[in-house]
Amino acid sequence: MHETAVVEGLMRILGEQAKKNGAVRVVSVRLKIGRLRGIDSRQIRLAFEMFAEGTFAEGARLDIDEVGVTARCRDCGTVFEVANYRFVCSGCGGSDAEVLTGRELHIESFEATRG
Numbered sequence: 001m002h003e004t005a006v007v008e009g010l011m012r013i014l015g016e017q018a019k020k021n022g023a024v025r026v027v028s029v030r031l032k033i034g035r036l037r038g039i040d041s042r043q044i045r046l047a048f049e050m051f052a053e054g055t056f057a058e059g060a061r062l063d064i065d066e067v068g069v070t071a072r073c074r075d076c077g078t079v080f081e082v083a084n085y086r087f088v089c090s091g092c093g094g095s096d097a098e099v100l101t102g103r104e105l106h107i108e109s110f111e112a113t114r115g
């Protein structure tokens with residue numbers, strides 16, 4: 001399950017950042033996940049609970065911002081929303097587009113306490 005590996009990586013980063021900030025306990029975490037990642041938010045939540053148990057992040061609230069997919073047409077410059085992975089420009093019908101959003105996968109922010 002690819003969500004497990006994703007959360008494992010995020011927990012490692014979270015742990016490092018919390019330590020750097022002198023945090024003892026993480027109370028909430030906000031993730032940004034682009035739709036192109038093909039990640040199931042529910043699976044992320046389950047994996048997060050599993051990894052957080054017995055750690056600095058146990059019981060932390062997890063917020064997930066799902067980022068929609070947008071692209072810019074290389075032919076006419078139109079920025080359009082991409083539905084169902086169909087990269088077809090809404091302006092000219094071309095299919096040569098550059099992805100603007102939808103590939104996000106990172107910790108946007110987190111709240112922690114020092115005691």
Ligand SMILES: [Zn+2]
Pocket residue numbers: 073074075076077078089090091092093094
């Ligand atoms: Zn176009």
